[in-house]
Amino acid sequence: MHILICGGTGCRASKSELIQTNLEDALKAKGLEDEVQVVTTGCFGFCEKGPIVKILPDNTFYIEVKPEDATEIVEEHIVKGRQVMRLLYTDPDKKETVSDAKNMGFYKKQIRIALRNCGFINPENIEEYISRDGYGALGKCFEMTPQDVIDIIKKSGLRGRGGGGFPTGLKWEFASKNEADQKYVVCNADEGDPGAFMDRSILEGDPHSVLEAMAICGYTMGADKGVIYIRAEYPLAIERLKVAIGQAREYGLLGKDILGSGFNFDVEMRYGAGAFVCGEETALIHSMEGLRGEPTVKPPFPAESGYNGKPTNVNNVETFANVPVIINKGADWFSAIGTDKSKGTKVFALAGKINNVGLIEVPMGTTLREVIYEIGGGIKDGKKFKAVQTGGPSGGCLTERHLDTPIDFDNLLAVGSMMGSGGMIVMDEDDCMVSMAKFYLDFTVEESCGKCTPCRVGNKRLYELLDKITEGKGTREDIDLLRNLSAVIKDTSLCGLGQTSPNPVLSTIENFYDEYMAHVDDHKCVAGQCKALMQYVVDPELCVGCTLCARNCPVDCITGERKEAHVIDVEKCIKCGACMDKCKFNAISIQ
């Protein structure tokens, strides 16, 4: 039997390492340590319900396991063969426990290509990767010409998963055509979108797939050096990569004359300080060179003049993770999955007001409705769905009427959002759309590198306008101004950050115009999120005059005689909510 324990960042934070130690101890106590293998794996994706422990071969999926559950798992399940029912997942609709993950709504619609090994192998053991065809794709490539390999990737239809969706095979071809004494393969592991953790999970759960793909890319373009640019805030991913690079070198799968092919390739790491703009490829290259992380004009593209002025191919982590599978299974296999122009799958970090928060991988063309209701298990606490945000700070907000849109690069663009790197945040009736746009603008203002004026100053002005509206001081003219300014910023900014930063504003104005108008005309926030627009009022019918609220108001703005209805002075009220909490007669409400 094998016991798999999630060693992803999420589950580690809830003590999955201790669970492992306890399980091993409990097995020893029963003399079973040789019969049962305990394996740390990467993220299972179901982080919301972590730590995850999976027992094989019966595929039992335990959730929210605590270190003290270890003995029971061993004594009941391993020794007696009885599942520990209380640790099984309960289907929220049917109220039944589900023991095999395959039958959970969360996993049913998923196809795992980039995440194929996450939650299945021990990422710190190269042999487990090799046993699953690891490095076999690289070996296979050596039996083909570089152009043959490029043709397979081109034919597969793989597009960049870092946000832009540029065809990967074509990019490799450009880099291969540029002659130079030195070329580089760069893996972009900066992952700066707030809330995104797809790339981190791949690197933590299956680092070798990225190394193998980088070597394959190196072979096609004639590069013998690979660099992974990763943010320093990802210590576990960095650690796993270090172990993986060390093991690959030891086995001769990185280094000189790999598999007797005569091809040399090695990989090193560079650490980023976590600036969002450093995920942009030209800024990333400058940061690697020790310069300021500022974008520069393209052309020249990195394929022509990149790192150290040499031809460089930059790809995203998830893009790379798809490559070995495509080589092993063939371009046709891959292109059979997905939509007309977007092939394969996409990994999303599902977050927000949704039941199953986590990491998912679905075929392109899956609808938002399937993702939110079937995989995500619907909206939390039975609230009403309001919007879903894709593409992070570069993307937009989609509504009810977009729910049946099949997700792919082009469809999302057509409805005013974008794929981005795969963040997906679900919002319910309690979320204010103006505040949402403000949140993203706050982020871009913070992260703009300041090189060009429209982005540096323009985004700041957008933020101020949004702030004014949430304060209830906005006018209709402000909404027009937001629109016009957005258009200018998009047109005149140098890099992708500025060119997309107004998207959250434009898409919320487009899809939630009424909500903007309510803020401006009626000074009302329907979601009840904008503090400045809320008023605490006492209902004189319900108030019995107990004085409790008045005694608890920190600014003494409630007046009233004992046994008579009290009144709140809205001018002085700081909206702390203390009075509403205290009132035993539900006489105080927000309007």
Place this chain on the structure above:
Amino acid sequence: MAKVKSLADLKRMKEDLQSKMDLREKSNAPDSILQVKVGMATCGIASGAKEVMNFFIEESAKRGIAAVVTQTGCMGYCYAEPTIEVKMPGKDPIVFGDVDVKKADEIIEKYVKHGELVDGIIPVNYNTID
């Protein structure tokens, strides 16, 4: 660790390693292989179920039979322990009683390899234990 020097080397290595990962791979498609469940409750263990289980694990690997061997709770045939349930792909499960190492050997050679029935089957109209 010796370096992997060629694609042939890598393939050989993969094959060697695969048996270690077999169990994990196969739990993805459990119906396609031989499944053996060994009753390992107190009564089973007391009458030697652990040896039988080890025997199955080791011998099926040695004899090149793809099998998932697991333990299960008491099957309710305490009078005939150790009991094991053998499920061949595409066939109904069969429960054998009083299995010792010798009987296990016979089960592998006759039933698993050639489909011949051997003595000791507990005739039941029961549902598989899950």
